[in-house]
Amino acid sequence: MRCHRARSLARGLLAAATASLLAVFLMVPAAPAPAADAAAAVASPESLPTVQVNGVVWDQEVVGSTVYAVGSFDAARPAGSPEGQEEVPRANALAYDITTGELLDWAPTLNGLSTLS
Structure with a gap:
């Protein structure tokens, strides 16, 4: 008889705990959806x-x-230059200033085997 009472008590406690947890989860508000312009804050x-x-x-x-x-190219032009204008030869490698877009004089020749020639 004691075993039956213990099981009943355990089942009752488990049911009460489950009901309490379910009530808590149902009362917690869902996370708000991200604002439509949240992506706009990331992009410029x-x-x-x-x-x-x-x-x-x-x-x-x-670097700085x-x-x-x-890559795979043989000419480059500065930022803002129309196609075909101000082009200079570059053999698959170039350097430019990240703040101005100015094409720098660094112009090694690559032979496609990842070695300078």
Whole structure:
């Protein structure tokens, strides 16, 4: 008889605890949905000055205010220059100033095997 009472008491306590937890979870308000303009706070409508290439940049590395870019291209032009104007030869590697977009004189020649030639 004691065993039956203990089980009944345990079941009753478990049911009460479950009901209490359920009531607490139901009373907690749901997290508010993010504001529609939350993404706007992350992005900026201002354009960044960057050089333009006649191919593809595969990787960039920023060191201080200098950006080193490598890829598959043979010419580049300063930020804001129209296509075909102010182009200078660049053999798959270039450097530019991240704050102004000015194309720098660094212009090594890469042979496609990740070695300078």
